[in-house]
Amino acid sequence: LGMKKISILLLLLLPLFCFSQYEKQIDSLQKIISKAKDIDKKGNAYAELALIYLDSDIQKAAPILDQLKALNKNNECPKCEAYSWMYRGHMTSRLGKIKEAIPFYEKAYKKAKTFHDDYIYLKSKAHIAQCLLDLNTTNEAEKLLLEVLNDYKSTPEQIGLEDFYYLLGSINYEKRNLNKALDYLIQGETMIKATDPDGVYFKI
Numbered sequence: 357l358g359m360k361k362i363s364i365l366l367l368l369l370l371p372l373f374c375f376s377q378y379e380k381q382i383d384s385l386q387k388i389i390s391k392a393k394d395i396d397k398k399g400n401a402y403a404e405l406a407l408i409y410l411d412s413d414i415q416k417a418a419p420i421l422d423q424l425k426a427l428n429k430n431n432e433c434p435k436c437e438a439y440s441w442m443y444r445g446h447m448t449s450r451l452g453k454i455k456e457a458i459p460f461y462e463k464a465y466k467k468a469k470t471f472h473d474d475y476i477y478l479k480s481k482a483h484i485a486q487c488l489l490d491l492n493t494t495n496e497a498e499k500l501l502l503e504v505l506n507d508y509k510s511t512p513e514q515i516g517l518e519d520f521y522y523l524l525g526s527i528n529y530e531k532r533n534l535n536k537a538l539d540y541l542i543q544g545e546t547m548i549k550a551t552d553p554d555g556v557y558f559k560i
Contacts, residue, residue, distance in 0.1 A: 362408045364526075370406065370527050372511065375467060375516075376485060378408050378411075379411050379474060383491075385401045385404055385405045385433035386405070386407075389401045389402060389405070389518045395427055395432055395433050396433065396435075398420060398427065399424060399427050399433050399435065399439070401421055402423055402424040402427070403434070403436075403443070403549075405422060406424060406440075406443050407443070408547060409445055409478045410446055410450065414447060414451065417443070417447050418444075418447065419479070421444050421447070422440075423441055424436050424437075424439060424440040424443075424476075425437050425440035425441070434467060434471045435471065435473060435476070436469060438464050438467040438468045438471075438473065438476045438480075438492050439464075439469055440461070440463035441452050441460050441461070441463040441467060441480075442461060442464035442476060442480050442483070444460040444462065445457045445458070445460035445461040445480070445483055446483075448460060449483075449487065452495035454490045454491055455481075455486050455487070455491060457487055458484055458487050458488075459523040460532040461480045461481075461483045461487070462480075462484065464476060464480040465477045465481050467483075467537065468480065474514055474515070474516060475515055475516050477517055478504065478508075478515075478516030478517060478518070478520070479519070480512070480518035481500065481504050481520075482501075482516070482520060482523065484500060484522055485497045485500050485501050485520075488500065489523070489526075489527070494527060494530070496525070498524065499526065500525050501520050501523055501524050501527075501537065502524070504517075505517065505520055512543075515546065515551065518547040518548050519544075520544075521540045521541065521543045521544030521547065522540070522541065522544040524537075524540040524543065525537045525538070525539075525541035525544060528540060529541075531539045
């Protein structure tokens with residue numbers, strides 16, 4: 357009984373321990389935001405702060421994302437706006453509103469396309485595909501993934517495509533197309549190893 361009480365107490369305190377580990381980082385980022393004159397530096401700090409709150413205190417992420425988006429006044433930081441939309445999609449999805457997250461990802465990739473940012477474009481498209489899979493619309497997700505891969509067939513190792521290979525591998529595995537699934541997963545893993553030698557992103 358004593359151990360059970362201790363276990364319950366630890367579970368109750370765990371969120372406090374998790375948040376406290378971010379406190380120094382949050383303070384540091386807030387100082388950068390208050391002092392930075394360079395808009396890219398300020399935008400990076402807002403984006404990093406938003407990610408911390410998405411992991412630790414999701415309700416605090418929304419106003420940070422509003423401030424990140426606001427940096428694009430007069431089109432001074434389009435990347436800031438694109439990231440704000442993508443992270444808004446993350447927030448909405450993590451709150452269990454999968455279908456409602458998709459329009460935010462759409463705004464992100466459309467914005468990214470205006471300033472030719474392949475990374476944000478691809479990440480946002482991949483998140484849409486993941487949402488479609490979560491909504492059990494596998495065929496629609498597969499169609500989107502294949503269309504994007506076709507658009508990038510001249511640059512098959514573009515950073516960001518690893519998500520597409522991984523998702524297509526998972527889809528084909530579920531369909532029992534094992535050889536095709538393995539080909540996609542190997543291609544994704546090869547790309548991951550090129551940028552992440554430890555392979556911590558995902559494993560086959």
